[in-house]
Amino acid sequence: MTNTADQTAAASTLVLPPSYAPAANSNGPVNAQRDFRDYRTTTLRNPKHDLHLIPQRLTELTGPVLGEGRVTADDANLTLWNGGEAVGQRIIVHGRVLDADNRPVPGVLLEIWQANAGGRYRHKVDVFPAPLDPHFNGVGRTVTDEQGRYRFLTIKPGMYPWGNHVNAWRPAHIHFSLFGRAFTQRLVTQMYFPDDPMFFQDPIYNSVPDGSRQRMVSEFDYASTEDNWAAAYRWDIVLRGAKQSVFEN
Template sequence: MIHLPPRYRGKDDAEEAPLDFADYRTTSLRTPRQPLTLLPQRLTELTGPVLGEERVTATDADLTLANGGEASGQRIVVHGQVLDSDRRPVPNTLLEVWQANSAGRYRHQGDQWPAPLDPFFNGVGRTMTDAQGRYSFTTIKPGAYPWGNHHNAWRPAHIHFSLFGRAFTQRLVTQMYFPDDPLFFQDPIYNSVPDGARQRMISVFDYEATTDNWALGFRFDIVLRGHDATPFEEDDHDD
């Protein structure tokens, strides 16, 4: 017998970022023109993908070592806990991250602004949460970068997070920011999220997670649903 996963609890609509936000120019091009359709869960969505926990190794969570060398920049440890709507730990879920290097440049052919590429930094990593829903990455603090949304537009330093449940339909994507970033005031992605929820995208400096003579620590807990949920990109319908 196949047991369907329980439905998530909904969030308060007042805390949802609008799909079309005038200050974020490209949202006008990709906002749906028709009402969204909720597709039923079928067997393939419920039984896959097979993520293969054994394929995710400890080295996948260290972004500072790649291509036979060590990345440049301020080392940081980003850790936290993935929680459900009742703030219970979510174990054995796949987290993937991607980010710019310390100069604010992605290793991607579409990123051609004249900041240096780091030959020893690929900017991608992954890990699985443990039995208590905890995760940890070692990386470098990303730099800000220009992105052409408006005059003198710069994205604040951030790390992208992707979380998978047990099926492709359960993927959620968000961004983690750093405390007291001076660029928050002009970033439309950050400002598209209502005031009450923005703080949930900002990590907290964690001195206890700071490693002596090695790396600064930041904590970023992720709540999947409910009134304390972390804001996610292109969130689906609440049912």
């Protein structure tokens, strides 16, 4: 048994998080540029100086502790909320979380958020005059199984204007957040849909090197559609390596 003083000292210990050398089969960074001229808000929020690695405390290096029953099957169904069913085209979004060697990564907490079928978020700063769906909250979560698989049932989001430039429309997309075994192990990305007509003028999509953009685009998965119920899209997320997914820096 340790006394309270010992526990307090342990909890306040500074620890450097593990660092990873680039994977041997990596082709270099594929992430979006931090400061991209055509994406106007990066000018305001992009760091102007080199980033520094800050030592972490044990609180930040432990968790998230999900626990039995904290994430349920209902959390992955975005089509039912507030006593009713959301408006829009039902879609199944599924895939696997994989490491650099194509091995499944189980136990990853996946969280998503998105606009509704009319292209509006349930957020107080979203003033786009599309109707709010009273039965669509726009957020969901799940945990990958032993084979690294995840699955959401949701509504295909609409595109929306966002004021970045004249007549600027964001392609339909879903935001993804991935948590590993600690709060410092978090990755954020977004998934697009194939053949979106707004790819050509979306600076977020185009800030990614051309050879890596397709990694952000899901593929229509006819085999996983449900008859008379929902279409399906598959999107695998690769954490590292030559086929690494695109993440926010």
